[in-house]
Amino acid sequence: MLPVDILRNFHLNNLERREHIRIYNMERRIMRDNSDPFALRDEQFIGLFRLSKEMVQYVYNEISPHLNQTENVIAIPNLLKLLVALRFFASGSYQSCIGQSYNLSVSQPTVSNIIKEVSLAISELxxxxxxxxxxxxxxxxxxxxxxxxxxxxxxxxxxxxxxxxxxxxxxxxxxxxxxxxxxxxxxxxxxxxxxxxxxxxxxxxxxxxxxxxxxxxxxxxxxxxxxxxxxxxxxxxxxxxxxxxxxxxxxxxxxxxxxxxxxxxxxxxxxxxxxxxxxxxxxxxxxxxxxxxxxxxxxxxxxxxxxxxxxxxxxxxxxxxxxxxxxxxxxxxxxxxxxxxxxxxxxxxxxxxxxxxxx
Known part of the structure; x- marks a missing residue:
């Protein structure tokens, strides 16, 4: 295979990989935005997040002013940040497992950043x-x-x-x-x-x-x-x-x-x-x-x-x-x-x- 063909194939594979990542992130964002953990039964909600729905809402109201605010439409909502952190605290599972949870759906690096941000905000309480x-x-x-x-x-x-x-x-x-x-x-x-x-x-x-x-x-x-x-x-x-x-x-x-x-x-x-x-x-x-x-x-x-x-x-x-x-x-x-x-x-x-x- 000629060097020009190798370069062309590499470029095509790179474009294909980037498109795959784009579609995956879009699907994950759709799944995340359409999910509603608060629709879970109370017992199931507490089992996942350790707090009742009322307690989670209270914590969210208290820490929300201390979390990063952005107008970016694809940014992680602050309430979801709290739920991601609570799920990690409760399970101690690796961050990739938390991110792939059916009702959270965020990437592992994002989970890591969320845990740092939310932990600091809650510790202020x-x-x-x-x-x-x-x-x-x-x-x-x-x-x-x-x-x-x-x-x-x-x-x-x-x-x-x-x-x-x-x-x-x-x-x-x-x-x-x-x-x-x-x-x-x-x-x-x-x-x-x-x-x-x-x-x-x-x-x-x-x-x-x-x-x-x-x-x-x-x-x-x-x-x-x-x-x-x-x-x-x-x-x-x-x-x-x-x-x-x-x-x-x-x-x-x-x-x-x-x-x-x-x-x-x-x-x-x-x-x-x-x-x-x-x-x-x-x-x-x-x-x-x-x-x-x-x-x-x-x-x-x-x-x-x-x-x-x-x-x-x-x-x-x-x-x-x-x-x-x-x-x-x-x-x-x-x-x-x-x-x-x-x-x-x-x-x-x-x-x-x-x-x-x-x-």
Whole structure:
């Protein structure tokens, strides 16, 4: 074959390929524009997007001003952007699978861009939806729930960390390699007894220990400020990886059965159980956060996704959606680690608590 014939065939094949892509995109856009996910049955809609139709409409109204606006007739509508992101959060499937979904139908690169844009917009809602108690009324309400359900006094939240798997980051890779041998971000979460997330810290790499994240968190500073202002009856509950402090109660390892210390530890464990359930429900609902899914974004974007899912979790909680259908993942953070730091004031605060309530 002559070179001119080769060039002609290459040109014809290229034109044919471009025409095929054009027709495919046009068909996909027609299918997308003619589909109406809101026509799905309520149960099916919630199964796909995790939120009710009313909740999705609320989130859309809140984030719409923060999404990119365009008059381009072939641009992705903002409501569809939200549904694409919600479907990814819910399933954790690869982006190409989300894009080819029968009622979404967008390309994989578009899905990736949508997830970044929508995650950032939803994470901005955390100011209103993920809030640590500030007033005496808010603190007393949370304390009352813990006391009535677990018989552990003074508790304004339960704290723990969980690892969110990520692809190998481009920068400071070694800082993200955790003790389990995979790259992750270590996320600190605080919740109340009813599994509402009160605070989420998504800034730290996977190699960072829970106690370090706590000591450098704004909530530690806030509780210390409360204590210094005279509030000596408000604390979090955490596991033995955390330091015992005046405002953070931890269990007593190997407390002898029948002793006040044992009674204290049993009640403390009951109070702390809610954070394990909260993390399980969060990951079970938004499966993109589960380890086997591995978020394919750089750390900062992963932080936005985690915060966005926390906001959506609390919105679900506000609507009292049934959480029993969610399968809890396996133990999320099973390091055999005990914090050896001795805080004399914290030890005395725990001894005083045991004397008052568990003798």
């Amino acid at each position: 955390s100011r209103n939806w993920v809030k640590f108690p500030r007033t005496a009324e808010e603190k007393n309400r949370i304390k009352g729930r813990f006391m009535s359900q677990t018989h552990f006094p003074g508790t304004v939240g339960a704290i723990d960390c969980t690892h969110i798997a990520i692809i190998t980051p481009q920068d400071e890779e070694h800082n993200y390699l955790n003790r389990k041998g995979f790259h992750s971000k270590n996320i600190q979460i605080i919740c109340d007894y009813d599994l509402k997330i009160l605070n989420v810290n998504a800034t730290h790499a996977g190699a960072t220990h829970d106690s370090f994240i706590w000591r450098h968190s704004i909530i530690q500073e806030e509780l210390e400020r409360w204590y210094n202002l005279g509030d000596r009856n408000s604390w979090l509950v955490g596991d033995s990886g955390y330091p015992q402090q005046c405002y953070l109660m931890t269990p007593i390892i190997d407390a002898a059965p029948g002793t006040p210390e044992f009674a204290y530890t049993q009640a403390q464990m009951r109070a702390r159980n809610c954070i394990e359930r909260c993390i399980g429900v969060l990951k079970g609902t938004f499966r993109c956060l589960m380890a086997e899914r591995k978020l394919r974004y750089q750390p900062q974007k992963v932080g936005h996704i985690v915060i966005a899912c926390s906001v959506l979790h609390n919105i679900r909680m506000s609507g009292h959606q049934n959480l029993e259908e969610i399968l809890l993942p396996e133990n999320h953070n099973n390091f055999d680690y005990f914090n050896n730091h001795i805080d004399v004031g914290g030890m005395q605060a725990r001894a005083d608590l045991i004397e008052r309530y568990f003798n």
